Amino acid sequence: MAQITLLDGGMGQELVARSHDAPSPLWATQVMFDHPDLVREIHADYFSSGATVATTNTYALHHDRLIPQGQDNLFALLHARAIEQANTARDAHGSGRIAGSIGPLVMSYRADVAVPVAEAAPKYAEIAMLLAPNVDFILIETMAGLLQAEGALAGATQAGLPVWVSFTVDDQDGTRLRSGEALSDAKALIARYHPAAVLANCSLPEVMQAALATLATFGLPFGAYANGFTHISDGFKTQGATVAELTHRHDLTPRKYAAFAMDWVAQGATIVGGCCEVGPAHIQALAQSLRAAGHEIV
Numbered sequence: 577m578a579q580i581t582l583l584d585g586g587m588g589q590e591l592v593a594r595s596h597d598a599p600s601p602l603w604a605t606q607v608m609f610d611h612p613d614l615v616r617e618i619h620a621d622y623f624s625s626g627a628t629v630a631t632t633n634t635y636a637l638h639h640d641r642l643i644p645q646g647q648d649n650l651f652a653l654l655h656a657r658a659i660e661q662a663n664t665a666r667d668a669h670g671s672g673r674i675a676g677s678i679g680p681l682v683m684s685y686r687a688d689v690a691v692p693v694a695e696a697a698p699k700y701a702e703i704a705m706l707l708a709p710n711v712d713f714i715l716i717e718t719m720a721g722l723l724q725a726e727g728a729l730a731g732a733t734q735a736g737l738p739v740w741v742s743f744t745v746d747d748q749d750g751t752r753l754r755s756g757e758a759l760s761d762a763k764a765l766i767a768r769y770h771p772a773a774v775l776a777n778c779s780l781p782e783v784m785q786a787a788l789a790t791l792a793t794f795g796l797p798f799g800a801y802a803n804g805f806t807h808i809s810d811g812f813k814t815q816g817a818t819v820a821e822l823t824h825r826h827d828l829t830p831r832k833y834a835a836f837a838m839d840w841v842a843q844g845a846t847i848v849g850g851c852c853e854v855g856p857a858h859i860q861a862l863a864q865s866l867r868a869a870g871h872e873i874v
Contacts, residue, residue, distance in 0.1 A: 577870040580874065581847045582628050583675070587618060591611075591633070595610065597611075605636055605637060605641070605642075612657060623672055626863025626873060630662040630665055630675070635718075636679055637651065637654050640681060642654075656706075675713055676737075678732060679718055680719060685778075704732040713738040720744050725765055738773075740847075741775070742801075745776050750787035762794075763794055781802035781836040788843050798844070799840065801848065804824050804825050833858045
């Protein structure tokens with residue numbers, strides 16, 4: 577039996593659901609202004625469900641998101657607030673690790689808007705340096721293309737912490753990134769920047785087995801955390817779109833999601849969890865399934 581790191585589930589969609597506020601272009605960031613304790617409560621619920629990692633609510637905290645809303649002066653404060661909420665929940669739980677989340681510049685799922693590496697790296701490095709003093713590792717999330725991933729890796733690795741990098745793959749073909757590039761081509765980036773783990777995230781659970789078959793060849797700990805959307809709509813890929821453009825699945829019950837993730841573990845994945853629309857109940861069902869199969873959650 578294996579030692580399995582159990583990540584938490586989605587934060588942004590959970591915040592929107594619990595706040596009952598209309599989604600805004602600032603997405604989960606706006607909720608931190610209006611209902612900051614919700615972030616801590618969600619972290620706590622994931623720990624109670626069996627997760628051993630809390631992912632900071634910093635995914636979308638980029639200058640390019642805050643400037644259009646006139647709130648860029650809050651850049652450092654929002655990072656500090658998100659880090660504090662995760663650490664407070666972890667301390668109350670008594671154990672666990674903190675992953676400092678960094679999402680893509682400009683927008684998610686759009687490799688065509690990737691910023692050149694020389695421009696992107698300092699932006700990612702700035703965030704990584706803010707996160708580094710109070711997290712256990714940096715988690716680069718939802719990289720849709722190779723250029724996007726290289727900019728993030730070039731910046732995040734400057735903070736001196738372990739870096740995990742996660743790619744979002746095509747919802748019809750898990751062997752390809754959303755850019756259309758082969759996921760296998762990311763192996764050269766892995767060799768160049770030496771992250772500590774490589775994952776696939778925020779894609780349909782049905783395509784993760786194909787993605788993991790590729791990631792398993794990279795020579796690193798690997799894993800997956802899928803989303804619970806029906807698909808990523810074209811409407812969400814436009815500037816200023818909100819999560820109201822996305823539709824969640826009604827068939828992805830906690831037990832069904834756990835069954836998907838147990839298949840990933842059977843492939844050799846040692847890191848599993850959930851992304852958008854995968855909540856505490858899904859993580860609890862996965863924790864129960866892992867323990868029932870004799871795995872140790874670490």
